[in-house]
Amino acid sequence: xxxxxxxxxxxxxxxxxxxxxxxxxxxxxxxxxxxxxxxxxxxxxxxxxxxxxxxxxxxxxxxxxxxxxxxxxxxxxxxxxxxxxxxxxxxxxxxxxxxxxxxxxxxxxxxxxxxxxxxxxxxxxxxxxxxxxxxxxxxxxxxxxxxxxxxxxxxxxxxxxxxxxxxxxxxxxxxxxxxxxxxxxxxxxxxxxxxxxxxxxxxxxxxxxxxxxxxxxxxxxxxxxxxxxxxxxxxxxxxxxxxxxxxxxxxxxxxxxxxxxxxxxxxxxxxxxxxxxxxxxxxxxxxxxxxxxxxxxxxxxxxxxxxxxxxxxxxxxxxxxxxxxxxxxxxxxxxxxxxxxxxxxxxxxxxxxxxxxxxxxxxxxxxxxxxxxxxxxxxxxxxxxxxxxxxxxxxxxxxxxxxxxxxxxxxxxxxxxxxxxxxxxxxxxxxxxxxxxxxxxxxxxxxxxxxxxxxxxxxxxxxxxxxxxxxxxxxxxxxxxxxxxxxxxxx
Amino acid sequence: xxxxxxxxxxxxxxxxxxxxxxxxxxxxxxxxxxxxxxxxxxxxxxxxxxxxxxxxxxxxxxxxxxxxxxxxxxxxxxxxxxxxxxxxxxxxxxxxxxxxxxxxxxxxxxxxxxxxxxxxxxxxxxxxxxxxxxxxxxxxxxxxxxxxxxxxxxxxxxxxxxxxxxxxxxxxxxxxxxxxxxxxxxxxxxxxxxxxxxxxxxxxxxxxxxxxxxxxxxxxxxxxxxxxxxxxxxxxxxxxxxxxxxxxxxxxxxxxxxxxxxxxxxxxxxxxxxxxxxxxxxxxxxxxxxxxxxxxxxxxxxxxxxxxxxxxxxxxxxxxxxxxxxxxxxxxxxxxxxxxxxxxxxxxxxxxxxxxxxxxxxxxxxxxxxxxxxxxxxxxxxxxxxxxxxxxxxxxxxxxxxxxxxxxxxxxxxxxxxxxxxxxxxxxxxxxxxxxxxxxxxxxxxxxxxxxxxxxxxxxxxxxxxxxxxxxxxxxxxxxxxxxxxxxxx
Numbered sequence: 009x010x011x012x013x014x015x016x017x018x019x020x021x022x023x024x025x026x027x028x029x030x031x032x033x034x035x036x037x038x039x040x041x042x043x044x045x046x047x048x049x050x051x052x053x054x055x056x057x058x059x060x061x062x063x064x065x066x067x068x069x070x071x072x073x074x075x076x077x078x079x080x081x082x083x084x085x086x087x088x089x090x091x092x093x094x095x096x097x098x099x100x101x102x103x104x105x106x107x108x109x110x111x112x113x114x115x116x117x118x119x120x121x122x123x124x125x126x127x128x129x130x131x132x133x134x135x136x137x138x139x140x141x142x143x144x145x146x147x148x149x150x151x152x153x154x155x156x157x158x159x160x161x162x163x164x165x166x167x168x169x170x171x172x173x174x175x176x177x178x179x180x181x182x183x184x185x186x187x188x189x190x191x192x193x194x195x196x197x198x199x200x201x202x203x204x205x206x207x208x209x210x211x212x213x214x215x216x217x218x219x220x221x222x223x224x225x226x227x228x229x230x231x232x233x234x235x236x237x238x239x240x241x242x243x244x245x246x247x248x249x250x251x252x253x254x255x256x257x258x259x260x261x262x263x264x265x266x267x268x269x270x271x272x273x274x275x276x277x278x279x280x281x282x283x284x285x286x287x288x289x290x291x292x293x294x295x296x297x298x299x300x301x302x303x304x305x306x307x308x309x310x311x312x313x314x315x316x317x318x319x320x321x322x323x324x325x326x327x328x329x330x331x332x333x334x335x336x337x338x339x340x341x342x343x344x345x346x347x348x349x350x351x352x353x354x355x356x357x358x359x360x361x362x363x364x365x366x367x368x369x370x371x372x373x374x375x376x377x378x379x380x381x382x383x384x385x386x387x388x389x390x391x392x393x394x395x396x397x398x399x400x401x402x403x404x405x406x407x408x409x410x411x412x413x414x415x416x417x418x419x420x421x422x423x424x425x426x427x428x429x430x431x432x433x434x435x436x437x438x439x440x441x442x443x444x445x446x447x448x449x450x451x452x453x454x455x456x457x458x459x460x461x462x463x464x465x466x467x468x469x470x471x472x473x474x475x476x477x478x479x480x481x482x483x484x485x486x487x488x489x490x491x492x493x494x495x496x497x498x499x
Numbered sequence: 500x501x502x503x504x505x506x507x508x509x510x511x512x513x514x515x516x517x518x519x520x521x522x523x524x525x526x527x528x529x530x531x532x533x534x535x536x537x538x539x540x541x542x543x544x545x546x547x548x549x550x551x552x553x554x555x556x557x558x559x560x561x562x563x564x565x566x567x568x569x570x571x572x573x574x575x576x577x578x579x580x581x582x583x584x585x586x587x588x589x590x591x592x593x594x595x596x597x598x599x600x601x602x603x604x605x606x607x608x609x610x611x612x613x614x615x616x617x618x619x620x621x622x623x624x625x626x627x628x629x630x631x632x633x634x635x636x637x638x639x640x641x642x643x644x645x646x647x648x649x650x651x652x653x654x655x656x657x658x659x660x661x662x663x664x665x666x667x668x669x670x671x672x673x674x675x676x677x678x679x680x681x682x683x684x685x686x687x688x689x690x691x692x693x694x695x696x697x698x699x700x701x702x703x704x705x706x707x708x709x710x711x712x713x714x715x716x717x718x719x720x721x722x723x724x725x726x727x728x729x730x731x732x733x734x735x736x737x738x739x740x741x742x743x744x745x746x747x748x749x750x751x752x753x754x755x756x757x758x759x760x761x762x763x764x765x766x767x768x769x770x771x772x773x774x775x776x777x778x779x780x781x782x783x784x785x786x787x788x789x790x791x792x793x794x795x796x797x798x799x800x801x802x803x804x805x806x807x808x809x810x811x812x813x814x815x816x817x818x819x820x821x822x823x824x825x826x827x828x829x830x831x832x833x834x835x836x837x838x839x840x841x842x843x844x845x846x847x848x849x850x851x852x853x854x855x856x857x858x859x860x861x862x863x864x865x866x867x868x869x870x871x872x873x874x875x876x877x878x879x880x881x882x883x884x885x886x887x888x889x890x891x892x893x894x895x896x897x898x899x900x901x902x903x904x905x906x907x908x909x910x911x912x913x914x915x916x917x918x919x920x921x922x923x924x925x926x927x928x929x930x931x932x933x934x935x936x937x938x939x940x941x942x943x944x945x946x947x948x949x950x951x952x953x954x955x956x957x958x959x960x961x962x963x964x965x966x967x968x969x970x971x972x973x974x975x976x977x978x979x980x981x982x983x984x985x986x987x988x989x
Contacts, residue, residue, distance in 0.1 A: 397676070398646065399639040408568065411684050427681060431673050438668070446653070446661045480568055 010054070014067040014080040017051045017090060018136050018146075020044060021129035025122050034117035038105045041121040045098040045128060052090040052132075059087040060486070066138070074138070075199035081138030084490040088342070089135050089265050092349050096257040097128050100353060103465035104250035107360045111162045111248045120160055124254070126153035131262050140188045140274070141198045143266065147184065147230070151177045154259065158247040169242035176229055176239040183226030190219035191274075203274050211279055220279070223270050224286075231263035233327055234297035237320045244316035249360030249369075252312065256319050257353040261345045264326050268338070272494040277333065290331030295425050297324030302432035306439070312359050312369040314436055315352070318395065321429070322348050328422065329410055336413035338491035339484075343409050346483050347394075347402035350476065354391035354469040358384050361458035361466060374440060376449025381457045385444045387470045392437035394473040397430050401477040405484070504553065508562040508575050508630060511546045511585070514539055515592075515623040519616050526612035533600050536615050540593035543622070547582075547589045554582055555982075561632060571693065573639065576632035578695075579985040580765075580834050584758050585629040587841050588751055592622050594961045598849055599742035601958030605856040608740060614654060618743070620647040625751045628758065634683055634693040634767060637759060638675075641723070644755055645671040651743045652736045659738055666735035671722045674729055678720030682713050686767060695762060699769025710768065711778035717763045718782055718819070723756025725812045726819055727789040734808045741852025744804060749811055749844035754837050757818040761833055764822040765986060774825040774909070782823045787917045790816035794924035801862045803851045806928060807844070813921065814840050814887065820914065821902050829905030834983045835976070836898035839886060842968045843895055846883035847929075849962035850876050853954035866932055868941030873953050877936045879966035884929035886969040888922050894972025897980070 024044040028037050059065060064083040068074060082090070101124070112120050130150025134143055155177070159170035192198055194215050195206040210216055225236075232240040244252045271277070301320035308314035322344070329341035359369050361384045366373045378385040394401035407430060414423040449455075457463070476483060518539030525531035554560060560577035567573055577585075596615075603611050624647060627640030645668065653664035687693055689709070690700040701710065722729045736748050764773050773779055790813050797809035814836070821833030853876045854860050858869060870877045886893035889900075899918060906914035953959050972979075 393646070396672075399642050405568070407680075408684070411681065412688065415684065415688055423681060423684075424677075427677055431676055434669075434672055434676075438665070442661055442665070446656055446658075478565055478567060484568065 010058070012067070013051055013055050013058070014065060014082050014136055015069065017048060017055065017094075018080075018129055018133045020051070021048055021125045021132065022149075025125040025129065028122045028125055029118065032118055034109065034114065034121070035105070037118045037121040038101070038108070041125055042098065042101045044125060045094065045101050048128065048132065049091070049094040049098045052087065052094045055082055056084075056087040056091050056486075058082075059084055075197045075202040078142055079138040079199055079201075080136050081201070082136060084486060084493060085268070085342070086135045086265065088486050088490060089261060089345070090132060092261060092346055093128070093131050093135065093258045096349050096353050097124075097254060099465045099468055100250060100253045100257065100357065103357055103462045104253075104360070106459055106462060107250050107364050108248060110364050111250075112160050116160055120157065120248070123153040123156040123160075124251075126150075127157060127254075127259075131258055134262050135265060138200050139198050140191065140200055140203060144181065144185050144188055147181055150259070150262075151181060151230075154255065157251045157255075158243050160251075161246045161248050163246050165242070166246035169239075169246040173239045173243045176236075180226045180229030183222045183229070187219045187221075187223035187226060190215050190222065194219070200269070200274050204276060207275060207279070220270075220275055224267070227263055227266045227270065231260060231267060231327075232320055232323060234293055234300060234320060234324065237297070237301070237323075240320055241313055241316045244319065245310060245313040249312070249356065249363045252316070253353055253356035253360055256316070256356050257349040260319065260323055261349055264323070264330075264341070264345055268330065268341070268494065271330070272338075277495055287331045287333050290327050291419075291422060294324040294326075294328035294331060295422065295429075297321055297327070298426070298429040299432070302429060302436065305436040306432065308436075309372075310370050311374065311440055312356070312363075314440075315355050315359065318433065318436065319352060321433075322352070322395075325406070325410060325426065325429075328426065329413060332413050332417055332419075334413060334417065335488075335491045335495050336409070336416055338494060339487045340406065340409035340413045342487035342490055343483055344406040346487070347406045347476070350402055350469060350473050351391050351394040354387060354466065354473055355395065357462075357466040357469060358388040358391060361387075361462045364462065365455050365458055371440065371443055374443050375447035377444040380449055380455045383463055384458050384466070387463075387466050388444070389441055390470045391473060392433075392441065394477070396433045396437060399477075400474060402473050403477070405477060405480055504558060504560050505562040507546065507550060507553075508560060508577070509564070511543065511550060512575070512623055512626045512630065514543045514546060515619040515626070518619045522612060522615045522619060529604070529611070532612060532615060533596065536596045536619065537593065539619065540589065540596050540622075543589040543626075544586075544593055547585050550577060551582055551586060554579070563632075567635070570691075571635045571687075572633065573636050574632040575627075575630040575636065576695070577630055579983050580758070580761065581629045581631070583834065583838060583979070583983065584754065585626055587754070587838055588622060588625045588629065591746060591750055591841065591845055591965075594964055595742050595746040595845070598745070598852070598958045598961035601955035601961070602742055602852050602856055603740065605955045605958070606740075608654070609656075610654065613650065614740065614743075617647050617650050618746075621651065621747060621751065625755055628755045631695075633695060634686070634763070637762065638679065638683055641679075641721075641755060641759065642672075642675060644752060645675070645723075648743075648747055648752060651747065652739045654740050654743065655738060657738075663735040663738040667732045670729055670732040674720050674722035678716045679722075680720070682716035682720050685709075685713060685716075693767075695766035697766065697769075699772050700767055701769075701772065707776065710772065711776050714768065714773065714776060714778055714782070717767075718760065718785075718823075721756050721759045721763075723752055724760050724819055725753060725756060725815050726785065727792060727812070730789070730793070730812045733812055734805055737804045737808045741804070741848060741855065744808075745845050745848035745852065748808070749848050750841045753811060753815055754841060757815050757822070757833070757837065760819055761822045761830065761837075764825060765830055770825040770827075770830060773823065779823050779825065783820060783911060783914070786816045786820035786823060787914065789813070790820065790917060790921050791924070794921055794928065798924065798928045801864055803854065803861060803863055803932070804848070806863065807847050807851060810847075810887065810925070810929065811844060813925075814844065817898075817902060817918075817921075821905055824902075824905045824909045824911060824914070826905045826908040828901050828908050830986060831980060831983055832898055832901035832903075832905050834986060835901055835980060836895075838979065839894040839898040839969075839972060842965055842972055843883045843886035843893070846879055846962055846965040846969065847887070849958065849965060850880040850883070853958050853962060856958065857952065857954040863932055863935065866935045867939040868936065870933065870936030870938075871941075873936070875953060875959055875963060877933045879962045881930070881933045882966045882969050884925075884933070886972075887929060888925040892973045893969045894976060895969070896973060897976040901980070
């Protein structure tokens with residue numbers, strides 16, 4: 009049983025999705041999805057433990073050995089990400105029943121949970137597989153279900169946002185497919201490890217270079233790296249609140265994972281550092297993302313949209329760490345993957361609670377929230393402090409590692425810009441805090457605190473933000489080893 | 500006594516936090532709620548005294564909480580400077596709570612429970628700053644202090660309070676993130692440790708340019724030290740209720756700032772290194788400019804609290820100046836001035852609050868003849884003003900004296916002139932208040948519908964106690980200086 013964990017991780021939510029359709033009733037579907045997600049979380053915990061103790065696991069689908077069959081390969085990097093995705097999905101699902109009931113039409117709620125499970129299965133599949141073509145398959149599974157999830161938003165603009173994402177996402181997926189096809193053409197294999205061994209021989213060909221370019225651009229589209237980010241704010245702003253929390257905490261992380269996997273494992277660190285100044289490009293784009301998105305976030309009227317822009321900025325930080333190309337930089341990126349999932353989870357969950365009670369997340373509607381929904385408001389403040397990077401929160405840990413990584417490379421202007429960038433976060437968080445705490449609520453409406461079932465998972469995330477800001481042993485040691493392993497893979 | 504030293508230290512930091520549930524629980528029962536604060540303050544003072552005795556006895560007092568990142572711990576170690584700061588903060592917390600009982604009730608403030616709760620948290624953060632073993636721990640508590648005083652500054656909830664809070668948090672957070680944090684990270688990368696080490700942490704031969712840049716980053720990064728041009732937050736923060744201004748913005752927050760500067764100079768750089776840096780001279784000029792300019796601005800302020808705020812900026816300049824003089828006497832004078840200024844300035848703020856509660860006056864020009872109605876308050880004000888000016892028989896005499904010795908030791912003779920000139924300016928803008936109150940007669944036109952007389956008795960008691968302490972400090976300065984000699988010896 010234990011030896012089949014890698015496939016169970018993916019197949020469980022994949023099979024649960026159609027079963028969920030049979031259940032029919034939304035409440036049942038929710039319970040079933042939650043249980044499935046929790047089971048997936050349990051499996052990823054076991055996997056991480058196993059990888060941590062015994063090293064990478066290779067699992068051959070149907071007993072067909074790689075490189076002929078499909079291999080699922082779990083190392084520290086994807087075990088860590090599997091845990092992030094499955095646990096965030098579980099926590100967010102726990103708090104979404106009311107929110108979904110309020111925001112999604114009754115006859116579509118079951119469909120909502122089916123799509124959620126499919127999306128989860130797709131994301132976990134991308135992470136678990138060691139096969140490049142399989143990545144594409146699961147990418148499509150998760151993308152298609154994501155389009156559905158976004159289009160279920162209450163606002164009719166959700167349809168447009170979903171369509172926009174559909175177009176961009178399809179282009180991205182196609183690019184990735186072309187890249188994979190070119191690689192297959194040159195090497196005759198789709199297994200990632202096999203590719204890693206065979207690519208260096210043909211590395212100097214234009215075809216491999218084109219393959220790399222297609223894959224990177226395709227992934228960066230999914231990643232919403234500036235300037236390919238335009239789909240993200242709309243998609244996040246108009247999707248149902250629960251979906252936003254889920255996607256913000258997981259989907260972009262998986263895209264970053266793909267970027268790391270292709271850059272460092274498949275093509276190898278030497279190749280990606282080679283001809284074009286890709287690293288400098290990543291750092292520059294990352295910095296532009298931080299500043300432009302943060303500035304735009306400051307101007308937003310809808311806070312959900314502001315926090316969505318903040319995600320683009322935070323992705324910028326991850327890409328800067330990646331662009332450094334050192335173990336310290338990679339570790340900073342990986343840490344921020346985890347930490348950002350926690351903070352964005354908490355922020356979007358608190359906005360989900362606001363949307364549930366107020367029916368909107370516009371800045372004006374948040375007036376006096378501290379009096380009506382004190383716990384939700386406080387959760388937003390703490391999540392915001394974590395985003396800013398105040399000590400004793402996870403945000404501080406990310407910032408600390410990223411600044412050290414840039415200074416180690418002697419790039420002190422980059423370090424300075426990173427710190428100034430985090431001051432912009434103070435601005436877009438604090439304008440919300442001021443409205444929540446200093447403006448009187450409109451007298452006309454009566455609003456009460458969010459229900460316990462929403463508050464509980466929300467505060468679980470908030471406490472995780474603080475806990476992992478103090479007891480950093482787990483994320484720091486896992487990411488340190490994962491970063492080392494990535495850089496040492498080809499050697 | 501069977502309490503281990505580690506437990507004792509942890510309790511010292513946690514006691515104020517432990518009081519918070521009690522304060523919230525008795526939110527509707529005023530007397531019980533304030534009793535919780537008083538008891539916590541008394542316990543804290545007792546714990547600090549306990550630590551003081553053990554430190555005197557030569558015990559090594561250290562505790563470690565967590566290892567946050569490899570090599571970076573939240574840990575505490577007690578040395579004389581931090582001990583003194585902890586003693587000041589804990590004892591003045593007690594006095595301030597007594598004062599606040601009179602003030603907050605006399606003034607019918609809203610949300611008093613929230614006020615007492617955040618106040619307690621702020622004190623805990625101050626204790627963390629005071630007892631920190633390393634710069635990292637100090638930084639963490641420094642940031643906590645900025646954040647948990649924000650609701651105190653904006654207590655009134657008005658637009659003015661909101662704006663004040665914005666400036667307050669804006670300057671404190673941005674200086675600490677943009678300057679203090681990178682300075683700390685570079686120090687960490689350069690020396691591999693952030694522990695406060697006598698003589699400094701940098702290896703000999705570290706680049707002078709790097710050290711100069713670091714010193715500048717620290718000097719401006721510690722925004723709480725209110726070194727010009729990063730002083731604007733302090734006047735902005737004066738929208739807070741007076742007890743907050745008194746304890747936090749005359750004692751705890753600003754002193755946490757200059758304390759940090761002093762710690763960095765003595766235990767991160769080492770005074771010899773600071774003295775040899777070319778940039779130090781410019782920082783001395785800047786501190787002098789801060790002293791004089793703030794005094795000049797203070798003279799033009801009609802609002803009592805604004806005047807006191809600028810006076811604080813000027814006085815903080817003394818402490819920063821002493822640190823950058825980087826001589827044994829300079830550091831000693833700085834350390835001493837932390838104590839002396841605390842006693843003096845808290846009294847002045849208490850008096851300003853008492854005048855506001857009893858007579859509803861906030862402007863200097865309104866004080867004519869008020870001395871006859873509030874003789875105790877203005878007598879206390881006079882004593883405290885003398886201490887700030889640095890005249891006997893008050894404690895301020897000694898700190899100014901030692902600072903002057905420090906200036907001579909460092910061959911910075913112009914500093915003597917600056918200090919003398921500053922005293923003169925202090926006389927002008929501080930003694931104007933009691934002079935108006937006692938010597939002028941009340942304007943005849945004023946229809947006196949206030950009850951007249953003094954502020955509520957708890958407030959009056961508190962301000963008399965702190966005024967007396969200014970005089971007591973004059974006579975006990977010897978032992979304190981002896982105790983503080985340990986800073987440069989440890």
